[in-house]
Amino acid sequence: MNRFATLIDALVFMPSRNGKIRLLADFFATTPDPDRGWALAALTETLVFHEAKPAAIRQLAAARVDPELFALSYDYVGDLAETVALIWPERPDRANSLPPTLPEVVDTLRAAKRSQVMELVEGWLDTLDSSGRFALLKLITGSLRVGVSARLAKTALAEWGKVDVGDLEECWHGLTPPYVDLFAWLEGRAERPAAGHGAGFRPLMLSHPLEEEDMAALDPAAYSAEWKWDGIRVQLAARGAERRIYSRTGDDVSGAFPDIVDHMSFDAVLDGELLVARGEGEVAPFNDLQQRLNRKAVTAKTLQEFPAWVRLYDILFDGEEDLRGLPFLERRARLERWYEAVRPRRMDLSPLVPFDGWDALKALREGARENSIEGLMLKRSDSNYVAGRPKGPWFKWKRGALTLDTVLMYAQRGHGKRSSYYSDFTFGVWRGEELVPVGKAYFGFTDAELLELDRWVRNHTVRKYGPVREVKAGLVLEVAFDSVHPSNRHKSGLAMRFPRVHRIRWDKPGAEADRLETLQKMVVG
């Protein structure tokens, strides 16, 4: 348990993704089986115990500590597992007993009757130190919250084992904890475990941005085009009783979209865009979709207000048959046939866009003004479905960005490498005599420009609110964004999609920045 506890602690405090990968890789390299496998299961939330409810843990603590002192402490710390871990009175008579190992905890809990669980936990709390207690309580309540997604854990495994993360994903769904055969493969002691037939994540095929100068070299006849919809890319995997929705990075988001999962009564793996509907087959602004993201559970009201559906792009598996080796147009035909036969509700097909030469396609792209369209996708008609981002077969051709001259209003310090820089900028436009914030951007500038922006912020601070500084209304930022939507979350009533700093207008006086009416006119649909 100690090594696992040390890992959990280190992960809690490690701000950077690469640092987390390094900590995980070091842990997998230096921890034996089956300890590391159970830790991996806990990190990927494959290992879940339902017996230990927060109320039961509170009760354990209440029996050991004055309830008033516990309440004051919990109020101060704010996290139940941490409060109990810190406040648990250590028993000197148990100081020399050996704390349990992680496999011992897992095996014992799995074999235990429900009624025995809390007694076991109490005994372990007495022999562990505060880090160990914290790790144990997080483990048995089922949410570690150490900033490690399943995908990040797999990335760390792949880097450490020097294999492709796509290869690892392929076999992942056939594996069970404590993953002894997986570690044997990663250490070069065995072949890769066989891919199972579960509803596991298959790595997505991604595209490169199309540069205008690339076009001359491309043959329009070799490509098919389709719209790029402004939602989130997902994979639907339904095998037998198992139904999963994965994000682009392989995170399981099924819990947030029961309205889609309900209709996945088929056996296939599909690629598509998750959208929110408004009216008859119309795509709602991205803002509406955001109401559905990053939620573990959804309310009936949200489901009704922001109904989700999926616009299908591709088919990877039809039943047991792996279609990824087929050319794009053949897969497309299979997708259409499959769709005709199954007719799944809450799903439709993303249409192909016929075109005659690049100029015609360019005109189509510029003519598309609906907010739901981000641009066009170009796919080589003969391209297989391969994991990752190969250069050549798929291109995304985004619509030209909109721009606006805004005034810098607030700056906030960044995180990690940028923790000493004011690097997150809130900007606004004029409404009458006052500035109203319209968005926030934290990229689009070079490191050298960041230094200058940081200096400007420090020299023009009017007020400080903790990590945030309000600055004099004097610096104009030309901001680029993909689209703008009505929003009741902002004072200005508008929200930008994907804003970034396009240019810093050191030359332009703040008074000459754009007005809110200009932005309002850019709202479409």
Place this chain on the structure above:
Amino acid sequence: MKVCPEGLYVEPGGFYVDPLRAVERAVITHGHSDHARPGHRHVLATPGTLAIMRQRLGEGAGGSQQPLEYGEAIRIGDVTVRLAPAGHVLGSAQVVLEYAGSRVVVSGDYKRRFDRTCAPFEPVPCDVFITEATFGLPVFRHPPDLDEVGKLLHSMAIFPERSHVVGVYALGKCQRVITLLRAAGYDRPIYLHGALEPICTLYEGFGIALGELRPATVAVKEELKGALVLAPPGAVADRWARRLTDPVVAMASGWMRVRQRARQRGVELPLIISDHADWDELTQTLDEVAAPEVWVTHGREEALVHHSTQRGIRARALALVGFEEEGA
């Protein structure tokens, strides 16, 4: 004895203890800026505290300064005043007041751990004990300080190419961390932020060996790679720290015990090293001084008041504003 806007007032002696505003006559427990404020007409404190005040406040250190060694008694008005070691920082003292046959002790800030840089806390049995409560919640239990320094040295072994910057209070924590490192066998030069240098020199003048110290301010970037750097808490994540390449940010403070607090400050390596008593030490001290009445000041008063009441001690919270949290 009463609480005024100026602070704690000892009426029969006509003086204040650690007053918040400039007063005629003040007794100062220790040199931290929230206790030793400028501009008093007459100041009584230990020689260590007076030296610190002169360095930090210059002219503001007090019109007349009267040193009083630990253990010596002096009479002010109708009150006998004695200073007893508090173990907080160099020169830190508890104020022992005797008047009309009863004894009141004002603890000031204190700790019970061994610290090479100051005299150890001396429990003084009394009738009223006025205690600090910075870490007055049972979640605060400081682990052994050498284990925490061990964590730092271990991290330096794992990441030898990264410099380690530790946020420390300039007065007390800085010198304590240095002596702990030296005790743990770390004998390489330690680099200091400019704001930490004067107090270190002052400590050395009081005979506290700190080993080789170098200014981090003029050190070349290359030299700081893999080095150990100490800086005030506010500097570790600000512009000053940019001279360090990919530093491991550590912080030495009792608050580091609570993970979320450490995370909020962007600390990668929290070191639970405090110059205040933890919960067990606060309650142990109440037992040792055996005062039938306890007043609790600056910190989380509620829990300690509750604890005392449970044990049949008359306890109340003194609302003294103006004291800062450690490391804030």
